[in-house]
Amino acid sequence: MIDxxxxxxxxxxxxxxxxxxxVLGWSGAAVALSGCGNTSxxxxxxxxxxxxxxNDYMVPGIGVYYNSTCAQCDAGCSINGRVREGRVLKLEGxxxxxxxxxxxxxxxxxxxxxxxxxxxxxxxxxxxxxxxETISWDKAYALIAEKLSGVKGEEIAFLSGGVSGHxxxxxxxxxxxxxxxxxxxxxxxxxxxxRAANVKAYGVEMPRYRFDKAQVVxxxxxxxxxxxxxPVHFSQQYxxxxxxxxxxxxxxxxxxxxxxxxxxxxxxxxxxKPGTEGVLALGIINALGIATGEVAELVKGYxxxxxxxxxxxxxxxxxxxxxxxxxxxxxxVLAGSAxxxxxxxxxxxxxxxxxxxxxxxxxxTVEAPVSVPFPQMAPAKGNTAALKTLNDGxxxxxxxxxxNFAANPVFTAPGAFKFKDNLAKAGFKVAFAHYLDETALQAxxxxxxxxxxxxxxxxxxxYMTEGAQINIQQPLMERLHANTRGMGxxxxxxxxQRRADEYKAFEDYYAYLRGAMLQNKGALGGGGxxxxxxxxxxxxxxxxxxxxxxxxxxxxxxxAGLTLPAPAASDEQYPLHxxxxxxxxxxxxxHTNQPWLQESPDPLTTIVWDSWxxxxxxxxxxxxxxxxxxVEVTSKTGSVKAQVYLFPGIHPEAxxxxxxxxxxxxxRYAKGYGxxxxxxxxxxxxxxxxxxxxxxxxxNIKKTGQRVxxxxxxxxxxxxxxxxxxxxxxxxxxVDLSKEV
Amino acid sequence: MYRFLxxxxxxxxxxxxxxxxxxxxxxPALTTExxxxxxxxxxxxFPHNRHAGLHDASDPTKGGMEINCQYCHTxxxxxxxxxxxxxxxxxxxxxxxxxxxxxxxxxELFKYWDAKKAVPWKKVHDLPDFVRFNHERHIKRFIExxxxxxxxxxxxxxGDVKEMTVARRQKPLAMGWCAxxxxxxxxxxxxxxxxxxxQAYWYSFQKPAAAQDAxxxxxxxxxCWQCHK
Numbered sequence: 001m002i003d004x005x006x007x008x009x010x011x012x013x014x015x016x017x018x019x020x021x022x023v024l025g026w027s028g029a030a031v032a033l034s035g036c037g038n039t040s041x042x043x044x045x046x047x048x049x050x051x052x053x054x055n056d057y058m059v060p061g062i063g064v065y066y067n068s069t070c071a072q073c074d075a076g077c078s079i080n081g082r083v084r085e086g087r088v089l090k091l092e093g094x095x096x097x098x099x100x101x102x103x104x105x106x107x108x109x110x111x112x113x114x115x116x117x118x119x120x121x122x123x124x125x126x127x128x129x130x131x132x133e134t135i136s137w138d139k140a141y142a143l144i145a146e147k148l149s150g151v152k153g154e155e156i157a158f159l160s161g162g163v164s165g166h167x168x169x170x171x172x173x174x175x176x177x178x179x180x181x182x183x184x185x186x187x188x189x190x191x192x193x194x195r196a197a198n199v200k201a202y203g204v205e206m207p208r209y210r211f212d213k214a215q216v217v218x219x220x221x222x223x224x225x226x227x228x229x230x231p232v233h234f235s236q237q238y239x240x241x242x243x244x245x246x247x248x249x250x251x252x253x254x255x256x257x258x259x260x261x262x263x264x265x266x267x268x269x270x271x272x273k274p275g276t277e278g279v280l281a282l283g284i285i286n287a288l289g290i291a292t293g294e295v296a297e298l299v300k301g302y303x304x305x306x307x308x309x310x311x312x313x314x315x316x317x318x319x320x321x322x323x324x325x326x327x328x329x330x331x332x333v334l335a336g337s338a339x340x341x342x343x344x345x346x347x348x349x350x351x352x353x354x355x356x357x358x359x360x361x362x363x364x365t366v367e368a369p370v371s372v373p374f375p376q377m378a379p380a381k382g383n384t385a386a387l388k389t390l391n392d393g394x395x396x397x398x399x400x401x402x403x404n405f406a407a408n409p410v411f412t413a414p415g416a417f418k419f420k421d422n423l424a425k426a427g428f429k430v431a432f433a434h435y436l437d438e439t440a441l442q443a444x445x446x447x448x449x450x451x452x453x454x455x456x457x458x459x460x461x462x463y464m465t466e467g468a469q470i471n472i473q474q475p476l477m478e479r480l481h482a483n484t485r486g487m488g489x490x491x492x493x494x495x496x497q498r499r500a501d502e503y504k505a506f507e508d509y510y511a512y513l514r515g516a517m518l519q520n521k522g523a524l525g526g527g528g529x530x531x532x533x534x535x536x537x538x539x540x541x542x543x544x545x546x547x548x549x550x551x552x553x554x555x556x557x558x559x560a561g562l563t564l565p566a567p568a569a570s571d572e573q574y575p576l577h578x579x580x581x582x583x584x585x586x587x588x589x590x591h592t593n594q595p596w597l598q599e600s601p602d603p604l605t606t607i608v609w610d611s612w613x614x615x616x617x618x619x620x621x622x623x624x625x626x627x628x629x630x631v632e633v634t635s636k637t638g639s640v641k642a643q644v645y646l647f648p649g650i651h652p653e654a655x656x657x658x659x660x661x662x663x664x665x666x667x668r669y670a671k672g673y674g675x676x677x678x679x680x681x682x683x684x685x686x687x688x689x690x691x692x693x694x695x696x697x698x699x700n701i702k703k704t705g706q707r708v709x710x711x712x713x714x715x716x717x718x719x720x721x722x723x724x725x726x727x728x729x730x731x732x733x734x735v736d737l738s739k740e741v
Numbered sequence: 742m743y744r745f746l747x748x749x750x751x752x753x754x755x756x757x758x759x760x761x762x763x764x765x766x767x768x769p770a771l772t773t774e775x776x777x778x779x780x781x782x783x784x785x786x787f788p789h790n791r792h793a794g795l796h797d798a799s800d801p802t803k804g805g806m807e808i809n810c811q812y813c814h815t816x817x818x819x820x821x822x823x824x825x826x827x828x829x830x831x832x833x834x835x836x837x838x839x840x841x842x843x844x845x846x847x848x849e850l851f852k853y854w855d856a857k858k859a860v861p862w863k864k865v866h867d868l869p870d871f872v873r874f875n876h877e878r879h880i881k882r883f884i885e886x887x888x889x890x891x892x893x894x895x896x897x898x899x900g901d902v903k904e905m906t907v908a909r910r911q912k913p914l915a916m917g918w919c920a921x922x923x924x925x926x927x928x929x930x931x932x933x934x935x936x937x938x939x940q941a942y943w944y945s946f947q948k949p950a951a952a953q954d955a956x957x958x959x960x961x962x963x964x965c966w967q968c969h970k
Contacts, residue, residue: 045864049859
């Protein structure tokens with residue numbers, strides 16, 4: 001509104017510069033608009049390439065859908081990819097899979113960015129000084145044969161991530177042909193300790209958990225909604241658990257020192273002192289008062305006062321949980337990565353399993369898993385203990401030839417291993433790689449792999465649900481780059497160097513796969529069907545469902561041998577626990593170069609494209625730290641610098657840095673973003689299994705004096721409303737509910 | 742006069758002048774005016790006239806063969822984009838036409854086929870990426886529901902292709918030109934009173950006016966999002 005004063009002031013003035021500029025602006029816009037005509041039609045400039053030969057179903061602009069298997073993690077979700085004009089555009093879950101039932105997580109969705117990533121290795125590269133020189137595949141194969149000749153089996157090592165299916169069988173045969181038993185299976189983030197503890201308590205590495213049958217879930221740091229074992233499947237089970245049995249909504253209690261995505265969803269979230277999960281479990285058994293015999297004897301000392309002082313959980317809370325567990329049965333008690341990550345991790349897990357046993361959940365919500373009737377295809381699993389053995393061997397200069405596939409130990413090995421230095425002692429290093437990651441950069445020969453959307457394969461998930469299944473991986477489109485090869489094809493070529501006669505019938509890995517599947521057609525549910533029909537149906541469905549064999553849970557959690565250490569004495573120099581945060585989208589960092597994952601805000605902190613140090617607000621006040629301060633986090637092994645994020649969901653005696661970022665290789669979307677907490681991890685191991693105790697590293701933090709603006713969705717851009725009352729709020733003590741409805 | 746009114750008056754005046762000019766422009770004729778695009782050089786000079794042109798009764802070797810556009814451009818009725826016929830389509834006929842087998846264009850064609858390489862045709866009708874023109878909808882409407890001749894229906898936008906050798910853009914293909922059709926009266930209800938194509942949604946905004954010939958008529962869909970999605 002223009003008031004009369006301004007009108008008077010304006011009246012009588014000539015057409016001045018401002019008006020002139022306004023008119024000029026308008027006419028400029030008019031010219032720009034009139035320009036939006038034919039000028040933007042670029043006839044005859046673009047090439048429009050047609051098919052040479054096209055099947056009837058190939059129509060430009062219309063999507064065709066193929067079933068395959070997600071390779072972003074090893075949960076084995078079946079995917080359905082939309083392909084248009086020969087290019088894969090979008091992945092969704094395959095509704096026929098009992099694992100993911102048509103759903104797919106963000107990590108899986110980003111799979112197309114693995115395929116189209118501009119930083120993929122495109123040619124075989126041979127080291128020449130500091131550079132990789134392009135060589136032909138024939139030369140690369142010849143070079144491998146040359147390097148292997150005269151080398152004894154025990155001087156050859158093969159490091160890989162988790163493998164399963166026919167590739168595992170073929171790889172096993174190849175290693176057998178080399179006369180080596182040195183296959184090291186290494187997954188940096190894997191429930192290695194829990195698997196061993198499960199064998200002791202249940203007789204199987206991974207039982208089938210029935211969230212849907214449980215009325216209470218008590219999870220000790222198992223982030224089953226985010227990154228633990230088979231999160232998409234668990235999320236669906238969790239939804240049923242929340243709907244409840246007989247209308248009674250399930251209650252989730254999460255016990256951990258750093259809040260995970262699952263913890264954020266819990267009804268009750270308890271922060272325990274890092275490492276005291278087992279003590280709390282025994283304290284709950286004590287409070288339940290239903291244990292007898294040995295178990296009662298064991299938990300006798302764990303009364304409320306002691307447990308409360310050791311764990312930091314209020315005595316009232318212990319009573320509440322015990323009462324809840326008594327009231328509602330069956331329940332499900334889980335031991336997750338937060339419980340297993342200590343030197344007494346196995347003991348923690350054993351105590352937690354004992355609680356499950358006492359509550360009578362075994363057989364009700366913890367069931368025997370089904371297994372595939374082909375043990376040679378079952379997934380090869382491993383954790384850091386395997387890497388330690390390899391690392392010790394490398395340090396001793398034992399290996400003349402080292403192969404590396406689907407693992408990036410230079411990035412994920414704890415700093416205390418000095419893995420990079422030890423790796424240099426291997427004679428000839430071959431890396432099968434999608435990208436030039438930290439480990440591939442150390443290799444002498446880098447062989448470029450097809451993406452998961454170009455390659456053939458089969459996959460057997462570790463965690464299966466209703467019935468066993470073998471997942472089919474098939475190309476969703478042609479190779480993007482002419483000179484990449486499938487891992488199966490490479491291994492087949494290599495094995496032909498040793499056992500030409502046995503494998504000469506198979507022209508390529510596809511032929512091998514087809515042959516192997518057809519050979520067992522009967523067992524795979526294709527009895528009485530002709531070969532082509534069976535094969536085509538298998539590819540169409542993307543899953544082979546098998547009856548599988550359900551075993552029984554043989555073992556029984558027992559009190560014998562269960563001893564928890566006394567609370568760790570406080571360390572003056574390194575007073576804080578370092579908790580490596582495993583996030584749902586970045587996991588161990590093998591997919592950090594997929595920009596969607598970098599861009600997806602962390603669900604708890606909303607931070608993007610960078611690492612952060614979670615510090616409890618109380619601790620921060622004590623140390624004089626505010627959000628955005630760059631702090632130096634120092635352990636015995638090393639130090640990193642990162643921005644502070646004040647997070648009430650962390651125990652005041654701990655800090656957390658998410659793993660996955662901090663690459664110094666792996667392409668434009670990964671390199672140089674954030675810091676890598678693996679680098680500062682101490683080599684402390686679980687006493688029983690020899691796996692790395694990932695939560696045992698102690699650190700101190702120091703301000704560096706620098707401060708940055710934390711890039712995140714919450715805060716000024718989101719939650720602060722700048723007085724606009726977009727979402728009005730009122731404190732609880734001022735609410736009069738009768739007026740609100 | 743108050744000075745602050747000057748600028749609005751200026752702009753309103755300008756707007757009115759522009760709209761009166763637009764209003765005085767009478768409704769365009771059924772066949773819209775031409776705006777020839779550039780002559781595009783193609784890897785093979787494909788003679789549309791020979792394939793789609795009219796028969797020459799006096800000399801069968803000279804005239805066209807009156808092949809239906811949709812025989813080769815088979816994707817247009819199935820998809821939003823028309824695509825280009827696969828090379829296989831050309832060869833499917835030409836491997837059996839010995840009489841022209843040695844013509845330079847056909848020799849060139851078979852070179853691509855033998856090498857199993859796609860012909861790098863140049864795009865003649867190119868719309869900006871923010872426009873989503875749907876071939877399928879137009880063919881459903883004009884050819885399948887209204888039973889118009891194929892060459893007429895395709896020709897609304899592509900011009901008189903049967904007279905061309907290599908195709909050349911004949912219509913402006915600009916938004917104003919699209920709207921010139923989408924504003925004309927045309928029947929919107931097929932026999933039996935069923936709304937044609939997926940326009941039921943659009944009709945709920947704008948009731949079609951009943952015209953004198955008792956055929957319900959309306960404008961074509963002209964919501965922004967029909968093309969700009």
